[in-house]
Amino acid sequence: MSYEAGRGELDPQVESVLEMVNSIDFALSDYPPEEARDMMERMAEMSTADPVDVDDVREETTGEGDGVGVRVYEPEDAPATVVFFHGGGFVVGSLETHDSLCRLLADRSGLRVVSVDYRLAPEHPFPSAVEDAYEATKWAANRYDGAVGVAGDSAGGTLSAVVSLIARDRGMPDVDHQTLLYPATAYDEPMPSRSENASGYFLEASDMMWFASLYVGSDIHARNPYAFPLRASDHTDLPRAHVVTAGYDPLRDEGAEYARVLDEAGNDVTHTHYPSLVHGFLNMEGLVDRAYDAVDEVADETRDALV
Numbered sequence: 053m054s055y056e057a058g059r060g061e062l063d064p065q066v067e068s069v070l071e072m073v074n075s076i077d078f079a080l081s082d083y084p085p086e087e088a089r090d091m092m093e094r095m096a097e098m099s100t101a102d103p104v105d106v107d108d109v110r111e112e113t114t115g116e117g118d119g120v121g122v123r124v125y126e127p128e129d130a131p132a133t134v135v136f137f138h139g140g141g142f143v144v145g146s147l148e149t150h151d152s153l154c155r156l157l158a159d160r161s162g163l164r165v166v167s168v169d170y171r172l173a174p175e176h177p178f179p180s181a182v183e184d185a186y187e188a189t190k191w192a193a194n195r196y197d198g199a200v201g202v203a204g205d206s207a208g209g210t211l212s213a214v215v216s217l218i219a220r221d222r223g224m225p226d227v228d229h230q231t232l233l234y235p236a237t238a239y240d241e242p243m244p245s246r247s248e249n250a251s252g253y254f255l256e257a258s259d260m261m262w263f264a265s266l267y268v269g270s271d272i273h274a275r276n277p278y279a280f281p282l283r284a285s286d287h288t289d290l291p292r293a294h295v296v297t298a299g300y301d302p303l304r305d306e307g308a309e310y311a312r313v314l315d316e317a318g319n320d321v322t323h324t325h326y327p328s329l330v331h332g333f334l335n336m337e338g339l340v341d342r343a344y345d346a347v348d349e350v351a352d353e354t355r356d357a358l359v
Contacts, residue, residue, distance in 0.1 A: 066330055069336060092149055134201045139204065153335055160351035168188040169184075189215050214279075230290070243305035254331055255302055297323070
């Protein structure tokens with residue numbers, strides 16, 4: 053299997069989105085975290101379509117007191133569960149910014165989706181998000197019958213990969229599938245896509261540096277494989293994986309590299325590359341038609357793995 057992932061001709065609808073975003077000339081890292089979060093919420097409202105109906109949508113908590121908040125999207129007779137972690141560099145993003153995507157995944161897969169409201173940096177730096185993600189996955193595995201998978205985009209894709217590593221290392225819970233949507237898997241390793249797509253394509257290099265500084269804080273934490281999973285010394289015996297990358301994404305090469313490493317370690321891997329699209333395109337379904345193709349593929353692959 054080839055894990056080469058380059059750029060094609062930019063999708064015309066994405067080009068229109070970028071013209072709009074770049075005309076504003078801002079970066080999330082120009083603002084304090086609270087303001088950046090508000091901007092992310094507004095951007096999500098602009099780029100997503102009207103939410104689809106799911107049979108049951110409810111708020112729950114994984115335990116008493118300091119439990120992790122989750123939003124459960126449950127189609128009727130859902131046979132399995134996907135624990136979903138939203139993106140946002142571990143600093144921004146929320147249940148609301150990814151509500152539309154979670155609804156689509158639940159609707160098109162027929163699977164239960166548990167979206168996790170994990171703690172954000174800088175108020176709660178590494179390993180807080182990892183602890184919450186793992187806790188929520190254990191909770192879902194104990195609460196619901198059927199197989200359990202993990203999924204997420206960007207920072208959420210990182211958490212999906214990390215939870216898969218922790219579950220293997222600790223022997224619990226059983227994670228049967230990992231969906232890694234344009235994940236961040238490395239810290240500061242030089243990769244062509246980081247310079248090639250450093251600016252002008254939605255996710256900015258300055259934002260990536262800002263996210264990392266607020267999340268890990270030090271080089272010691274940054275070298276921890278539970279922060280960035282490409283650092284792990286052992287990638288064997290991990291769940292079946294579906295890795296999605298985009299051509300105009302600074303994280304493109306580390307996503308493709310993680311797929312290659314998983315494959316070489318003997319795991320079952322599917323890597324889908326969208327050469328004409330940008331980071332975060334799955335949350336742009338209100339503006340970019342190709343987002344629906346990716347949602348359908350993720351839904352089909354996840355259902356096939358879990359049912």
